[in-house]
Amino acid sequence: MSIGGYVGKIRENANQTTVICDAGPIIHLDELGCLDLLDDFSRVYVPETVAQEVARHRFDSFPLSLSKLEYVSAAPSVPIEIERLRKIFNLHLGEVEALSLAISSSDNIFLTDDTAARLAAKQLRIEVHGTIGIITRSIRAWTAKSRRSA
Numbered sequence: 001m002s003i004g005g006y007v008g009k010i011r012e013n014a015n016q017t018t019v020i021c022d023a024g025p026i027i028h029l030d031e032l033g034c035l036d037l038l039d040d041f042s043r044v045y046v047p048e049t050v051a052q053e054v055a056r057h058r059f060d061s062f063p064l065s066l067s068k069l070e071y072v073s074a075a076p077s078v079p080i081e082i083e084r085l086r087k088i089f090n091l092h093l094g095e096v097e098a099l100s101l102a103i104s105s106s107d108n109i110f111l112t113d114d115t116a117a118r119l120a121a122k123q124l125r126i127e128v129h130g131t132i133g134i135i136t137r138s139i140r141a142w143t144a145k146s147r148r149s150a
Helices: 023-031 035-040 048-057 080-089 093-102 115-123 131-149
Strands: 018-021 043-047 069-072 109-111 127-129
Touching: 018 023, 018 093, 023 035, 023 048, 023 131, 035 131, 043 048, 043 093, 048 069, 048 093, 080 093, 080 115, 093 109, 093 115, 109 131, 115 127, 127 131
Parallel strands: 018 043, 018 109, 043 069, 109 127
Antiparallel strands: none
């Protein structure tokens, strides 16, 4: 169970799902050499402010060369419910931009390792996972594949 987020594993049809990324999972997956785990999703959106934060922390490997990463501009205005949560949870601009994108569709998954952002996503009924969830999903898929081929 994740703190303040979606309970359970990432849905099985996630390869048909759009993911909205906060900086944490991109930075951590890059540090582990596992950024390619995001290739399992149909689209991976990264708001501009999040991309700038990643570049500050991973300047030696930026721009990240993952074909699925799509850098997107922020919406001209922040939805009022997210603005309210920004104040309550003291969210950073990148988290606000990512949440603004994530609420655009119920099929989106929000990736963040930030507890406050996870709590805000839960309030907005957005499915949320973090770096550990992405790695766990990959291990489960590998284990299931190994069992089928055995």
